[in-house]
Amino acid sequence: xxxxxxxxxxxxxxxxxxxxxxxxxxxxxxxxxxxxxxxxxxxxxxxxxxxxxxxxxxxxxxxxxxxxxxxxxxxxxxxxxxxxxxxxxxxxxxxxxxxxxxxxxxxxxxxxxxxxxxxxxxxxxxxxxxxxxxxxxxxxxxxxxxxxxxxxxxx
Amino acid sequence: xxxxxxxxxxxxxxxxxxxxxxxxxxxxxxxxxxxxxxxxxxxxxxxxxxxxxxxxxxxxxxxxxxxxxxxxxxxxxxxxxxxxxxxxxxxxxxxxxxxxxxxxxxxxxxxxxxxxxxxxxxxxxxxxxxxxxxxxxxxxxxxxxxxxxxxxxxx
Amino acid sequence: xxxxxxxxxxxxxxxxxxxxxxxxxxxxxxxxxxxxxxxxxxxxxxxxxxxxxxxxxxxxxxxxxxxxxxxxxxxxxxxxxxxxxxxxxxxxxxxxxxxxxxxxxxxxxxxxxxxxxxxxxxxxxxxxxxxxxxxxxxxxxxxxxxxxxxxxxxx
Amino acid sequence: xxxxxxxxxxxxxxxxxxxxxxxxxxxxxxxxxxxxxxxxxxxxxxxxxxxxxxxxxxxxxxxxxxxxxxxxxxxxxxxxxxxxxxxxxxxxxxxxxxxxxxxxxxxxxxxxxxxxxxxxxxxxxxxxxxxxxxxxxxxxxxxxxxxxxxxxxxx
Numbered sequence: 001x002x003x004x005x006x007x008x009x010x011x012x013x014x015x016x017x018x019x020x021x022x023x024x025x026x027x028x029x030x031x032x033x034x035x036x037x038x039x040x041x042x043x044x045x046x047x048x049x050x051x052x053x054x055x056x057x058x059x060x061x062x063x064x065x066x067x068x069x070x071x072x073x074x075x076x077x078x079x080x081x082x083x084x085x086x087x088x089x090x091x092x093x094x095x096x097x098x099x100x101x102x103x104x105x106x107x108x109x110x111x112x113x114x115x116x117x118x119x120x121x122x123x124x125x126x127x128x129x130x131x132x133x134x135x136x137x138x139x140x141x142x143x144x145x146x147x148x149x150x151x152x153x154x155x
Numbered sequence: 156x157x158x159x160x161x162x163x164x165x166x167x168x169x170x171x172x173x174x175x176x177x178x179x180x181x182x183x184x185x186x187x188x189x190x191x192x193x194x195x196x197x198x199x200x201x202x203x204x205x206x207x208x209x210x211x212x213x214x215x216x217x218x219x220x221x222x223x224x225x226x227x228x229x230x231x232x233x234x235x236x237x238x239x240x241x242x243x244x245x246x247x248x249x250x251x252x253x254x255x256x257x258x259x260x261x262x263x264x265x266x267x268x269x270x271x272x273x274x275x276x277x278x279x280x281x282x283x284x285x286x287x288x289x290x291x292x293x294x295x296x297x298x299x300x301x302x303x304x305x306x307x308x309x310x
Numbered sequence: 311x312x313x314x315x316x317x318x319x320x321x322x323x324x325x326x327x328x329x330x331x332x333x334x335x336x337x338x339x340x341x342x343x344x345x346x347x348x349x350x351x352x353x354x355x356x357x358x359x360x361x362x363x364x365x366x367x368x369x370x371x372x373x374x375x376x377x378x379x380x381x382x383x384x385x386x387x388x389x390x391x392x393x394x395x396x397x398x399x400x401x402x403x404x405x406x407x408x409x410x411x412x413x414x415x416x417x418x419x420x421x422x423x424x425x426x427x428x429x430x431x432x433x434x435x436x437x438x439x440x441x442x443x444x445x446x447x448x449x450x451x452x453x454x455x456x457x458x459x460x461x462x463x464x465x
Numbered sequence: 466x467x468x469x470x471x472x473x474x475x476x477x478x479x480x481x482x483x484x485x486x487x488x489x490x491x492x493x494x495x496x497x498x499x500x501x502x503x504x505x506x507x508x509x510x511x512x513x514x515x516x517x518x519x520x521x522x523x524x525x526x527x528x529x530x531x532x533x534x535x536x537x538x539x540x541x542x543x544x545x546x547x548x549x550x551x552x553x554x555x556x557x558x559x560x561x562x563x564x565x566x567x568x569x570x571x572x573x574x575x576x577x578x579x580x581x582x583x584x585x586x587x588x589x590x591x592x593x594x595x596x597x598x599x600x601x602x603x604x605x606x607x608x609x610x611x612x613x614x615x616x617x618x619x620x
Contacts, residue, residue, distance in 0.1 A: 006244075030337070076543045229390055231387075231388045231390075318472075
């Protein structure tokens, strides 16, 4: 679906960086008054998904390919720099820095008022339903290429 | 925080109904391929919170009042009409139908392409930190009043 | 998998009532200091699933039947009676009160120190992957029958 | 609360390693059929919390100290080795490897049938409610000391 009356719903890509606004709701916080640490990974995943959506790669469509494909996280190194709180308006910034063979590498930062509060390097792989790595398809590379420094050339 | 470059981030109120767009992400689905049933409650809560935000009632501010106040759900009756799936763009519609004494009553529908897929009646109360019901403040009633059929008059 | 060294991991059924202990962790709470309302539905679902597991009905197995089957919630009426807090040890009690045609009805209570803090009536249906209601199989009725007041006779 | 009739509810510490059984429920999976990546962090946090609980350190109690204290994650490096699925019975193993000054360092592995499927190094800090690092208290060091290789001596 397109976004219709909500033009910003998938964020925006500016010079290779995806920007997604995230509001902190009740569900995101814990009893210590701040955002529960695992929920930053949800915010980050929303931005990675919307980046792919904006360049035309859809999770539901690549699961219909032959063989069916999906992306799986393999490694993630994170720093928690400052806590976010209820009602905060955050912005996730995501940059695909590698798209080569079966591998994707993404740099992500979550900011509040322009200040980083969370940072991660994410290594993901394109896999089939048996979990085996599969080369990114030509269509994926064509879609991602213009936004990625180190991309394979689609063949 | 205001929403800055993202004007739609808190949705919009039209004739007493709050509309909030919700994208279905990985985190919202379960292995059966559809949205996990408890996650519709999160979508609904985001809309109730944004409705209050747009009329000027903030969770963090009312917790600073003397006595500190919060809203607690007391009763919720729900119907699950059709499943939502990954990548769907949904819209939550929320209508505050009662705001009287300590009580709030809200009617909520989640739609996809204009068709209801989930529906609920929510009864909430304004409470203090001991969990005792407390009358909605004059400021709350003034903020909500114009949007609610059955509101107490602020005094 | 069986539970091996953890005999209590799936709770226990006593006279038709399933009892499942639930510890409240960080992830379950929100900034207001109590359990986030939608998370009681997760606790309740764990008990419904473990009830089925103990009588021999497994989500992953019924998805392998021809046609593949699953259970979907259709209606849920809930009362939130008292808040739970971090470190609380709760107990979910679930009773399957109807298992007939395609329909399941379950009564659920969450207790702390023997006192109810949440209560729900859940109406679920056995469905195929197109979402159409399908009669509970003979094997399901045989497994559930001894624990349910109003069960169809397996044929 | 103690655990009463559920002796295994907080897992068990054997030679400095905490073991916690985790059942994979609907809520933990996503539409790709496996456990959603952020949910391993929840499983890991449950084990860290239960380790502290078993040695007598309770989140709610340390928030009542003067000054109020809490633990915050600062850094987390993770590897996702194999996917977990619905109904799986997993085991989290946690080892506190450092407890010194304000710092805690924890090694965590999640296993299925004895095979690691997820692994992390977690760096956490004891903080006050302004987020400033605070030395672990003598009581904390006394409780953790016997289980930690590199612990400060309580003073």
